Amino acid sequence: MSPAVRFVNVSRRFGSVRAVDGVTLDITEGEFFAMLGPSGSGKTTCLRLIAGFEQPDDGHIEIFGETADGVPPYKRNVNTVFQDYALFPHMTVGENVAYGLRIKGQARAKRAAKARDALSMVKLAGFEGRRPAQLSGGQRQRVALARALVNGPKVLLLDEPLGALDLKLREQMQEELKALQKDLGITFVFVTHDQGEALSMADRVAVFNEGRIVQVGAPSSVYERPESRFVADFVGSSNVLPPAFASGHGGVSKWTSLRPEKIAVHPAGTAVPEKHAATEGEIKMVSYQGAVTRFNVEAEKMRINAEVPAGDTRFKPGDSVRLIWPKSAMVTMEEGA
Amino acid sequence: MSQAAIAERGYGPLDRVSDIFFVRPKLLTLVLLLPPLLWIGIVYVGSLFALLLQSFYSLDDYSGLVVHEFTLSTYAQLLEEANLQIIVRTVTMSALVTIGCVIIAFPIAYYAARYARGWTKAFFYLAVMMPLWSSYLVKVYAWKLILAKEGILTWLAKNLHLSWLLDGIMALPVIGGPSLSFSYIGTFLVFVYIWIPYMILPIQAALERVPSNYIEASADLGAEPRQTFWTVIFPLALPGIIAGSIFTFSLTLGDYIVPTIVGNSRLMIGQAVYTLQGTAGNIPLAAAFTVVPMAIMGVYLWIAKRMGAFDVL
Amino acid sequence: MSSSPNRATPLGLRISAIAGLLFLHLPLALIFLYAFTTEERSFQFPPPGYTTKWFGVAWSERPDIWPPLYLSLKVAAIATALALIFGTLAAAALSRARFFGRETISLLFILPIALPGIITGISLRSAFDIMGLDFSIWTIVLGHATFCIVVVYNNAIARFRRLSGSLIEASMDLGANSFQTFWYVILPQIGTALLAGGMLAFALSFDEVIVTTFTAGQQSTLPIWMLSELIRPRQRPVTNVVAVFVVVVTLLPILAAYYLTREGEHTGGSSK
Numbered sequence: 001m002s003p004a005v006r007f008v009n010v011s012r013r014f015g016s017v018r019a020v021d022g023v024t025l026d027i028t029e030g031e032f033f034a035m036l037g038p039s040g041s042g043k044t045t046c047l048r049l050i051a052g053f054e055q056p057d058d059g060h061i062e063i064f065g066e067t068a069d070g071v072p073p074y075k076r077n078v079n080t081v082f083q084d085y086a087l088f089p090h091m092t093v094g095e096n097v098a099y100g101l102r103i104k105g106q107a108r109a110k111r112a113a114k115a116r117d118a119l120s121m122v123k124l125a126g127f128e129g130r131r132p133a134q135l136s137g138g139q140r141q142r143v144a145l146a147r148a149l150v151n152g153p154k155v156l157l158l159d160e161p162l163g164a165l166d167l168k169l170r171e172q173m174q175e176e177l178k179a180l181q182k183d184l185g186i187t188f189v190f191v192t193h194d195q196g197e198a199l200s201m202a203d204r205v206a207v208f209n210e211g212r213i214v215q216v217g218a219p220s221s222v223y224e225r226p227e228s229r230f231v232a233d234f235v236g237s238s239n240v241l242p243p244a245f246a247s248g249h250g251g252v253s254k255w256t257s258l259r260p261e262k263i264a265v266h267p268a269g270t271a272v273p274e275k276h277a278a279t280e281g282e283i284k285m286v287s288y289q290g291a292v293t294r295f296n297v298e299a300e301k302m303r304i305n306a307e308v309p310a311g312d313t314r315f316k317p318g319d320s321v322r323l324i325w326p327k328s329a330m331v332t333m334e335e336g337a
Numbered sequence: 338m339s340q341a342a343i344a345e346r347g348y349g350p351l352d353r354v355s356d357i358f359f360v361r362p363k364l365l366t367l368v369l370l371l372p373p374l375l376w377i378g379i380v381y382v383g384s385l386f387a388l389l390l391q392s393f394y395s396l397d398d399y400s401g402l403v404v405h406e407f408t409l410s411t412y413a414q415l416l417e418e419a420n421l422q423i424i425v426r427t428v429t430m431s432a433l434v435t436i437g438c439v440i441i442a443f444p445i446a447y448y449a450a451r452y453a454r455g456w457t458k459a460f461f462y463l464a465v466m467m468p469l470w471s472s473y474l475v476k477v478y479a480w481k482l483i484l485a486k487e488g489i490l491t492w493l494a495k496n497l498h499l500s501w502l503l504d505g506i507m508a509l510p511v512i513g514g515p516s517l518s519f520s521y522i523g524t525f526l527v528f529v530y531i532w533i534p535y536m537i538l539p540i541q542a543a544l545e546r547v548p549s550n551y552i553e554a555s556a557d558l559g560a561e562p563r564q565t566f567w568t569v570i571f572p573l574a575l576p577g578i579i580a581g582s583i584f585t586f587s588l589t590l591g592d593y594i595v596p597t598i599v600g601n602s603r604l605m606i607g608q609a610v611y612t613l614q615g616t617a618g619n620i621p622l623a624a625a626f627t628v629v630p631m632a633i634m635g636v637y638l639w640i641a642k643r644m645g646a647f648d649v650l
Numbered sequence: 651m652s653s654s655p656n657r658a659t660p661l662g663l664r665i666s667a668i669a670g671l672l673f674l675h676l677p678l679a680l681i682f683l684y685a686f687t688t689e690e691r692s693f694q695f696p697p698p699g700y701t702t703k704w705f706g707v708a709w710s711e712r713p714d715i716w717p718p719l720y721l722s723l724k725v726a727a728i729a730t731a732l733a734l735i736f737g738t739l740a741a742a743a744l745s746r747a748r749f750f751g752r753e754t755i756s757l758l759f760i761l762p763i764a765l766p767g768i769i770t771g772i773s774l775r776s777a778f779d780i781m782g783l784d785f786s787i788w789t790i791v792l793g794h795a796t797f798c799i800v801v802v803y804n805n806a807i808a809r810f811r812r813l814s815g816s817l818i819e820a821s822m823d824l825g826a827n828s829f830q831t832f833w834y835v836i837l838p839q840i841g842t843a844l845l846a847g848g849m850l851a852f853a854l855s856f857d858e859v860i861v862t863t864f865t866a867g868q869q870s871t872l873p874i875w876m877l878s879e880l881i882r883p884r885q886r887p888v889t890n891v892v893a894v895f896v897v898v899v900t901l902l903p904i905l906a907a908y909y910l911t912r913e914g915e916h917t918g919g920s921s922k
Binding site: 063064065066068070071072074075076078154155 | 341343355356359360
C-alpha cells in the first residue's frame with residue numbers, strides 16, 4: 001500500500017535560502033504525524049508543499065501514490081487548518097463550514113446539514129448563524145477544524161493550530177484532536193514548534209532543522225534516543241557530554257546525551273550502585289520549576305543539569321554533591337557539534 | 338471515504354485557465370497588470386513624451402509657426418529674465434504655501450491622531466475629508482467672496498476697528514495690492530486653504546503609527562513634553578509631512594486657476610503655460626515650462642522616497 | 651496611537667485644532683449664505699437682503715447650465731467605470747506579486763496625481779495634436795480616467811494589502827479555483843473599497859477643471875461653465891446656487907464612501 005504522503009528528495013528554495021533541502025519522507029495512512037522544529041526550519045514549507053501552496057523546485061511529492069507535482073491546491077483532497085484559522089469574515093460560521101461543499105456544487109439543504117453535523121462534531125452545534133468575529137479564539141479554531149473535516153479529506157494538515165490558544169485550552173484541544181483523529185482514522189499532519197505538543201499527540205515525529213529532517217521516529221525513541229546534539233537539545237533539554245567524559249564514565253568515546261531527569265543528586269561521598277556512573281561537583285544554581293527542581297552543578301570543569309522532583313530542599317548553592325545516573329541513560333549520538 | 342487523493346474535478350474552461358495561472362503565477366500578474374499598465378503607459382507616459390518632444394522644437398518668431406527641428410533654444414528662453422522670474426516666483430510661493438500648510442495642519446493632525454476618540458475621531462476625519470473632496474472651483478470661489486473689497490474680511494476689519502491694519506498690510510510693497518483678492522497674500526491664503534487637507538491626512542497617518550508607549554518611554558526616560566515632541570514625535574511625523582508636501586508643493590507649482598482668479602497680474606508657471614499654449618500658440622515654450630515642475634517634482638519624489646514618505650501615502 | 655483615554659488635552663493644541671477646522675469650513679458655509687443674497691452685482695457682506703428666487707432662476711431661466719451638467723455626469727460615469735476596471739487590476743497585480751520593477755510601476759501609478767494637473771492636461775493636448783484627434787467627450791474621458799485610475803488603485807491596494815493571504819489559500823484549499831476564489835472571497839472583501847474608490851473617482855471627475863480645460867476644446871463641463879462665470883460673472887447668485895449644488899453632489903458620494911470604508915474596517919480583517 002502506498003503511503004499517505006511521500007516526499008522524494010524534495011527541495012524548495014526562496015531566493016538563495018533553501019527552506020526545504022532534500023527531504024525524503026513517508027507518512028503512513030491513518031497516522032498522527034508531527035513535524036517539529038524551530039521557526040525557519042522548513043516544517044511549515046513542507047506542510048504547504050503537501051497542501052499545494054508551494055511547488056517543489058526539486059524532487060517530487062506523492063499523495064496516496066498519485067503524483068502531486070503541478071497539481072493546484074483546489075484539486076487535492078487535502079485540507080488545512082490554518083495558523084490564523086483564515087475564516088472568511090464576510091460569511092457566517094455555517095457558510096464557512098459549507099464553503100467547500102458549495103464549491104463542489106452540493107445542494108444548499110444537503111450542505112447545511114453536513115455543516116451542522118461537522119459543527120456538532122467539534123462541539124459548536126447551534127453556532128451556524130454567528131460571524132467569526134463573534135467567536136473566541138478556541139471557537140474559531142474549532143470552526144476551522146470543522147470547515148476542513150467536512151470535506152472528508154484524505155489528509156488533514158494542521159499548521160500550529162494551537163499556537164494562539166492559552167495553556168489550559170491548548171491542553172484540552174490536544175486531547176480532543178487526538179481523540180478525533182482516532183475516531184475518524186484520517187491521516188493528520190501537524191506542524192508545531194512545541195516539543196511537548198508533538199511528543200504528547202503524535203504517533204511519529206519528524207524533527208526539522210535548517211530545511212532537513214534530522215530524525216524521525218516515535219516520540220519515545222526521539223526523546224530517549226536523540227541521534228544528534230540538535231535533537232537532544234531541541235526535544236526536551238539535555239546534557240551533552242564530550243567523548244572523553246563519556247568514556248571516563250562507562251560510556252563510549254563519542255558525544256553523548258544525558259537527560260537531566262536521569263541524574264540523581266546525592267550528598268558527596270554517597271555510594272554508587274551497580275551499573276551506575278557518577279561525578280562530584282558543586283551546586284552553582286538552584287531553580288524551582290514547579291513540578292521539578294533543577295540543579296546546575298559544576299563538575300569536572302563542566303556544567304551539568306540535574307532535575308529532581310520538587311520538594312527536595314536538602315541542597316543549596318555551594319554544596320558539594322555527587323551526581324549519580326544509570327549508565328544506560330547515556331545515549332551515544334552520531335554527530336557532536 | 339472512497340475519494341481519490343487528487344480530486345477528479347476541473348474540466349470546465351475556467352478550471353483550465355485557473356490551472357495555467359497556478360503553474361505560472363507570473364503570467365497571472367502579467368495578465369492583470371498589462372491593461373492598466375498600457376493605459377498609463379500609452380495615455381499618460383506617452384503624452385508626457387509627446388510634450389517633452391515639443392519642448393525641443395522652437396517657435397518661428399516671424400511666422401508664429403512651430404519649427405519641427407531639434408533645438409535647445411527654447412530652453413535657453415526659459416533663462417531669460419522675465420521667464421526666470423516666473424519660475425522663482427512660483428517656487429517661492431509653493432515653498433511658502435507648503436510651510437503654511439504644515440503649520441496649520443499639524444495641530445489638527447496631532448489632535449486627531451492622539452486625542453480624538455470614538456465619535457470625535459470620526460468627526461475629525463470627516464471634517465478633513467469633506468473639504469478635501471468638495472469642489473475645487475467652489476473653494477476658490479468661496480475665497481473670491483471672502484477677499485472681495487466689499488466682502489466679509491473688509492467688513493470684519495471695519496467692525497473690529499482694524500481697517501488701519503488691513504490698509505497698512507495692503508500698502509506693503511510686493512505682497513500688498515489694491516485689494517486682498519488682487520494680491521499675493523490672497524493667492525497664498527487660497528492655496529493654503531485648498532491644499533491643507535492633503536497635508537493633514539498623511540501627517541495624521543504617520544502619527545497614528547507612533548505607538549503611544551514610545552511617548553511614555555520618552556517621558557519615562559526623563560524627557561520634557563517639549564523634548565519628547567522634538568526628539569520623538571516630530572521625527573516620526575516627518576515622513577508624513579514630506580508626503581503631504583509632495584501634494585502641496587506639486588499642486589501649487591502647476592496651478593493656474595487660483596492665481597488667475599485671486600492674484601495680481603504677475604504670472605505663475607501654470608498661467609504662463611496656459612497662455613503660451615493657448616493664445617500665443619507657443620507650444621514649445623509652454624512645454625519647456627512644464628519641464629520645470631516635472632524636474633523639481635522628480636527630485637522631490639526621489640528624496641521623499643528615500644525618506645520613507647511613500648509608506649504613509 | 652492607542653493610549654490612555656483620560657489624558658488631558660493641552661489647551662493650546664485644542665484651540666489651534668478647532669481654529670484650523672473652522673478655517674476649513676467657514677468659507678464653504680459662506681457659499682450657502684451668498685446663494686440667498688439679493689445683491690446681484692457684487693459680493694457685498696453682509697448681504698443687503700435674502701431671497702430664494704435664484705434657485706428658481708437657475709432652474710428655469712438659465713438653459714446654459716444643463717448641457718454642461720449632463721456632459722459632466724456622462725464623463726464622470728464613463729471615467730469611473732474605466733477606472734474601476736483598470737485600477738482594480740493594477741492593485742491586484744501589485745499587491746501580491748514580487749517582481750523586478752514593481753516599485754517603479756507602483757510609482758508610475760501615482761504619478762498622475764503626484765505631478766501637477768496642468769502637466770497631464772498639456773501633455774494630453776499635445777498628444778491629441780500629434781495624433782490629429784478631434785476634441786470629443788472621449789478626449790475628456792481619456793484625461794479623467796487617467797487620474798481616476800489612481801484613486802481607485804489607491805483605495806483598492808490598501809484593502810488588498812489588508813486581505814490576509816491565508817484567506818485566499820483557505821479558499822483554494824477548500825476546492826475553489828482562482829475565479830471562484832475571486833468571486834466568493836476576494837470580491838466580497840474588497841467590494842466596499844472599490845465602491846468607495848469609485849465614488850471618490852466620480853466626485854473627482856465631476857469636479858475636475860484643470861486637465862479638462864486642455865482636453866475639452868469647445869465643449870463645456872460644469873466646472874468649465876463655473877470657471878467662465880467666475881472670470882466673467884453674469885448673475886453672481888446663480889453661480890452660487892450652482893456651487894451649492896456641486897458641493898452637495900460631491901459630498902454625498904464622499905459621505906457614502908466614508909461610511910463604506912468604515913464598514914469595511916470591521917469586516918475586512920478576521921481578527922483585530
